[in-house]
Amino acid sequence: MSDPVVIIGTGLAGLATANQLVKTHNVPVVLIDKAASIGGNSIKASSGINGAHTTIQEAQNISDSPELFLNDTVKSAKGKGSEPLMDKLSKDSHLAIEWLQGEFDLKLDLLAQLGGHSVPRTHRSSGKLPPGFEIVSTLSKFLKEKAESQPDLVKIQLDSKVVSIDISGDHAVRGVQYEDKDGKMHSIDTSYVVFCSGGFGFSKEMLKRFAPELVNLPTTNGAQTTGDGQNMLERIGAQMIDMDQIQVHPTGLVDPADRAAGWKFLGAEALRGLGGILLNPSTGKRFVNELTTRDVVTAAIQSQCPKDDNRAYLVMGQGIYEVLKNNLDFYMFKKLIKKVTLEDAVKEYKLPISAADLAADLTAYSTDAKDAFERPLVTKNFGDDISASTEIFIGEVTPVVHFTMGGAKINTDSQVLNTEGKPLAGGLYAAGEVSGGVHGANRLGGSSLLECVVFGRTAANSIAAEFKK
Template sequence: MSTIVVGGGLAGLSAAHTLLERGANVLLLDKQGFMGGNSTKATSGINGAGTQTQQELNIPDNAKIFFEDTKKSARELARDDLIRVLTGRSGDAVNWLQDKFGLDLSKVARLGGHTHPRTHRGGAQFPGMVITYAQMERLEDLAVSQPERVKIIKKARVTKLIKDENAQVIGVEYTFNGKTETAYGPVILATGGYAADFTSDSLLKKHRPEYYNLPTTNGDHCTGDGHKMAMTAGAKGIDMEKVQVHPTGLVDPNDPEAKVKFLAAEALRGVGGLLLDNTGARFVDELQHRDYVTGKMWENGKFPIRLVLNGPASKDIEWHCKHYVGRGLMKRFDSGDALAKEFGISPSTLKKTFEDYNQVVRSKKDPFGKKFFSGEWTYDDTFHVSMMTPVLHYTMGGLEIDDASRVIDTNGKPIPGLFACGEVAGGVHGANRLGGSSLLGCVVFGRVAGDSAAAYTLQATSAAIAKAGGRLGAIAGQVSGAPSASSSSSSAPAPEAKGEQSSAGGKVYTMDEVAKHKDKKDVWVVVNGEVLDVTEFLPDHPGGEKAIMLYAGRDATEEFNMLHDPKVIPRYAANAVIGKIKQ
């Protein structure tokens, strides 16, 4: 019997690896053509209390302190049972990622709402991408080496949960290549949230209509599919009105009204960045909870509001700054005078802002309540600056679960055979999620769901299998006629195009030829000397099509190498390579 994992983001991947560790088999169904989900875009890191890294850095943190910080953030909706799991297993989750997947999580920062530094990241690349890719690649390798245990089907949209006469979930229906398929087994939902649900039956519009027109950081796959499907099958939704608006979405000066925006990592404020309004003044404790900072931005109302990093802060988070500058979302200024000119204010006004802040740093008495500081500021310094806007980011509401990740029905009872983890699971973060706890929730509850589903499978009796009409027993080798994992995500063959024939047999193009292909219906990019036709891949890119279109018709090598491992192209986009660039 295989357990069906619906969703290929970090929560689903963590569940799948845990199932395999417990001896279970896995069928992973993901509606995207490229797994990863929003997890790949997480930029600040993953929380953990009492980790190996914290011990090495002499950070006196523990699960009890983390519990209290999380409970305070969750406020009136705090679920002690779920918070205890999240925080109590946080150190083990980070250690598991380091030990099992060999990840570098050696840097630790303090984000808003945390009393100690506990948000882990590595020295390069976005931590969400690094963590998710490591799990994704390992699982895909297992799908090749152990196909009897691991099957992955991409572009498979699950549409229905199948229940038997005893109200047990025994499988799913999904569409693939225009056909409806059926798979049987216990189900783990890891389908993400609904912060991009602009569909006709939008959960966002139903529960928070005032947020419906805000921009979002979410990929267009975050439409609440798992919520809707499970609630149709009798699951209880909780806290659905609790939608987190993140204060720092990056405003693209060339496309300020874009519906989907990149997120400015909370780590930028964690290393000392200041939020200044259009008069050059501070108006909030930059390290307060996200909903508080967002509220103060709206209350202040003096837009554009800018996030400003001085030289030391920029150096501390240099990779992020380079990334944002490369995307045209951040500017570098080499003096205070240049920065004052950008704001449209006098140098004396900006100097006073810095002087007032330095007095706060020295006295530790901030009128806005800030308690943690990263040193004084000087006017003659370098600065990195971006315009900010609040953006839809995370949905705390979701399917009610217990501390074993079992989905609860409207009568308060667990639905047999149904589990949930990641953003689709409600109640974990209460009224407000702390920065760094999204990746943590995915890993911790992904592992909990994997453990629970494996135990459920082992406890299944022959009588239950017989009552299901033999359907469950029929999946020992998985679904008959199901598409193979290896063929589920291939791209369309590259179209014929002009270009010289190289001595190696591939075609050679000039940059002038590449530059002609910059429309959404015809997109080429250059990466490490190779020319890629990424037209078919555009809707599947986990960072959204805009991430590719920024480099349409151009050489994207530097940006690509900042974010990706070199194995990504041969592994996930081999068919997109149509030739090489002429040297």
């Protein structure tokens, strides 16, 4: 059998690449990950995956198109990034949803409208599993089974760190070296390597280098997210793009028992997308359109809310609990969210507003024909008769380092480019957060999982075309 394709990383980008190679093209793969388990940050994604002009949208009478999705993405990118990559992301988004539904029997039958989107296009499945966990566990299950039954076709090497890539004098990939958990070095002969190693949001060293103003913020990233792939690709001559563009997510959940913790659970954007609001602790009132882009919401918290602890309150009604029960049950189990009456919330969180006035504000939010902050979607998730005894779900949130938009620049075939904008080496590809150019200055919610599927599958198809030659 031919030398395998080496895939570095087992988040969704790596899993999508591997599944496309194995299921569709019968091409052998080796997945290598320095972590002890599969999934990366993808497994924690909690809002869903974007798709424009999908059958689910059509069934719910939602008019969307790749062009509208592209416009939203370009607007969010603020002049940075690569528009051809954004165009591909948008045009291939419905194909990504169809692939997950068709190949893996994932429902992805519910929709939410997240910040910066013109319409509801972020898909998740009805059921108990969060979208990232559901997608990752489903895609990894197939590969694990193949690794057991056909070890020549699929090999999964965990607790192993890639240390170098061999590139020949004629600029072609020749092999990979990695170190296992016992410190032993191994070599794999290969003509194809796909970097799917994630971002660098956990690395204080890289934050100091590219965005020193963010070093002291907490993060949602796992400890494995240290930019190994970016560093390696930069060393071998890749063009790095937008490395200083680092997304701060506005709603990291504050644990009252450990307020200073450097790592936070993420409050899913779907909580706001489905009607949750943000209150300023200084006034007890809303202060921003909660469905604008993440950078704008973050800036509003940092400029308008108390600067001593950089926080706001995330408030949701029973209607959200009925839709996102599993998310909220988990947050409440972790004591990050509480269910209380409006009256108790005012007392316990020392809000400078009466329960009656807060009830009036929530009523206005739920019923006014035009939102005070021009929020595009007003949802009656607080009920029809709001009073001091109405129960709400409330938790403290603070901005957190969440996603690194920059990385090694790729083209629409997922090839890694050199500083002249040409393919760096034959057989060298990247997909997911390790790459750069797809999101520009700000990533839209729901586009991280999508990026992984679109460009992971693209890398696989590009490699398969070379195999056939």
